[in-house]
Amino acid sequence: MTDKTTLKITYREALKQGMHEALITKDKVFLMGEDVGRYGGAFAVSKGFLEEFGEDRIMDVPLSESGFVGAGIGAALAGMRPIVEVMTVNFSLLALDQIINNAATLLHMSGGQINVPVVIRMNSGIGNQLAAQHSHSWEPFYAHIPGLKIVSAGTHEDARGMLLTALESPDPVVIFEYTSLLNMESEIPSGSGAVDIDNAKVRREGKDLSIITYGPGVYKALAAAEILASSGIDVEIIDLRVLNPIDDETIINSVAKTHKALIVEEAWRSVSISSEIISRIMEKAFFSLDAPVERLCGIEVPIPYPKHLEDASIPQKQDIVDSVLKMIRYD
Amino acid sequence: MIEFTMPSLGADMEDGTLVEWRVKSGDFVKRGDIIADVDTQKGLIEIEVFDEGTIAELIVKEGEKVPVGTVMAILIPVVEKVPAIKKSRIKKEPIKEMVKEGSIKVDDRLKISPLAKKIAKEKGIDLTAIKGSGPEGSIVKKDIDLAVAMKVESHVEVTGGKKEIAEKGLRAAIASAMSKSNREIPHFYLETRIDMTKALEWLRKANRQRELKDRLLTIVLLIKATAKAIKEVPSVNAFWENGLQLKNAINIGFAISLRKGGVVIPAIPEADKKSLNQLMDLLNDLIPRARALQLRSSELSESTITISNIGEGSTDKVFGVIYPPQVAILGFGNIVEEAWAKDGELSARPVVHVTLAADHRAIDGYLGSRFLMALKRNLQKPEAL
């Protein structure tokens, strides 16, 4: 029986509810993307929207990533609030010039005159043996660029609420959503709505070690924490949520408390989000550390097709447990 | 007069080579006229003049390569009088010296976590004496906590509050060490009774010939006897760390209890090489300083085996807990008068119960016994100590 104050919901449903609320409450908002209308959305997130909101607000676009992302940027320049859906991050590469040289840069190049309030949603990550070209984690890439706000919806609460806040931003926001979470069920408070897109969140409080992660790493870390708790190890879990600009304060406070940190992400190890987090911990919390910071990242290989290899190429719950045990051993 | 300079045609253009003058001295030029052909990395480019006037002098020669900004020619504007012509060259900015980075030295650095280092500095702990238990053998916070408990600040007299903190830390550290010892070391216990008649007799005689302040206490006999016994059974004087590590030096840790509770254990270095007098002097110095928490960290770090004399004046026996990474702790009880059976006859003798708590990974019962027997023998020949 579900509690009256919470709602059991899939991640997909949460995304849908967020977008639905946006379309209902904000009249300048419209959705544009491949197969968002007649197909009902590649991942069924916008199913039924075309019938409800009409062609003017739910636009099926041709396969022209550069063209339609650029058009979304232009529409944002000229008074609209487009939600540009890039089917997956893998296809976003074709639109990089528009995103980086236009969306991220117009405010600056114009000396502050032009705002680009575009929201770009992209489905990301590993899932379902889709092989190398369909399994990228481009968060580190995008997080590198000044002028973009990059957020990662690793929980149902964020899937429900990040879009709404992003649509209020005067600057471009890129939202990473995750294929691997779409079918997962969880509970969110019944009145859930917009959430902030500025801060990291402590998803679990603890005192022995800080696990810092984002995206699919959040639920994996929480599951690992359950297992560790039965061994008497109490981990704190930080969900970064915003990958650019990063919320240093939450991270530093956590490390000051636990003195140990483990970063977990699916993206490839070198020049990744973990590289950045570890640098910041070194810069700002060096004297809090009782052990080197460690990280679990994607293995540097194009994502393979067979399941056992695909699973082995990113950190899993058990890997997190094993790493934490190893790090705590010295205590 | 107007200077015509080598133009900059791009941010990456540093210089140009004058290939051909398209004008000569005396020619009249208008704005936009081509004045020369200049060769650049991109090819031959016609350069134009932006002023009107007469060419007075062509300074740069055909074939010459000059930096951007160099005066190439002088023009006289239409109305101006001809002034003295100066040759000027724009100085090239000195190329900044590449700062040579120092070569990276790899030296033997102390491995210690930043947190531990910070705490050690705050508490004035001497790091060279500490053994690290963290990753890669690094010193971590727990090692410092232990040291803080077992050790005290160097150079600084402990007064009031600081002492309390030291004691609190002490308690925590002892708790930690003892828990670890209990968790990890498989203790076993041996006990024997030693007849102290001869030892005490010898002591009485020795002390009669001494000044009060130079008198020897029983404990020094016990310490020296232990040291000698160790020479016969060196296994008890070792560390266990992934295997037995025998220690050459015989540094006997001497447990001193503190009034408010807890113990400090200064080491008596190379006890086997010290005379009874030297041992006494050492104790006279150590014990009051220990009680005042004024020991130097070096004094606290070197024990290879520990003696607990807590029994003196109180209980008959004391069964100790080994201080890791040592492998043994000797406990001396109070010297009591007990019935002693010998050759079928009973008598009352001064007896001390000695217990040996040993690490069963390092020592077996046989070795432990041998050690105690050696100790017993040594105490029957006090004059040889």
Place this chain on the structure above:
Amino acid sequence: MEKEEIKVNLPITRELGLKLLYQMILIRRFEEKSAELYTKEKIRGFLHLYIGEEAVAVGAMHSLTEDDNILSTYREHGHALARGLDPGSIMAEMYGKQEGCSMGRGGSMHLFDTSKKFYGGNAIVGGHLPMAVGMALASKKQHLKNISCCFFGEGAIAEGEFHESMNLAALWGVPVLFLCENNLYGMGTALRFSHSVQDLEKKGAAYGVEYAKTNGMDVLEVKNAVEKATAYIRSTGKPYFLVCNTYRFRAHSMFDAQLYREKTEVDEWKKRDPILTFSNQLLKNELISTDDIDTIEDKVSTEIQKAVDFAEAGTFEPVEDLKKFVYSP
């Protein structure tokens, strides 16, 4: 190439004639001054001059309203001046001063002025075409009457963005004017070496976009062609593709030895100098006198000196403000 025929009975007023001539001369002298200042290292980075193409910017802007959105390339000084951006603010921008139209942050290639709906100044060839389509889309959705005009060179037609944008514009039926200035050279590569089909305007047909071409060296022809185009767009709400055939008299940018074209070809095109031909037409039709031309030159000279003085007197943003304009405050 034949010498341009002098047309008689020009269907314009003296006033209009003077206005168009003034604007072209302003652009010409401004560009010449910029070249000079560049050689003196006052202007840095890249400088792409519009000399020879003035008729296109001036003729086109005349037919666009102040509500229309303008997007252009890195060779945009002419468009900016014709649009009414203050010459001083453009010059200061090129000097890198904060009094420049983009606070000095953009330089020659990134002139922006939202008060004049001038959206750059874009340095990626073809990069602004999708944005123009998007702006037109926004106009359509908001039931606004303005059109979005993007200027681009023939080099952009090779880019994917051109094709995607044309397709989207036609598919969505949005009011965008794709105005291509074909100056025959994409940097150093002639048209015949980069396009399989060189009648560029015909590509409109592939997307169902209404198209035309015009003589880009004649300001009146451009003006008429753009009027026709905008009328079409405003009445149908659908896009239009206009190719203006023109020529740049100068190199691609300052640091270019022009190894890719013959001087004789340049000289031939110079005979069709839009300023020269237009002033001759005006003179021949007795709409203006040579005194008028002198007056214009003087006025322009004063304007430009004022612009240079403004730029020279300008100030640099303090270094502490470096991180401004990354995100909105």
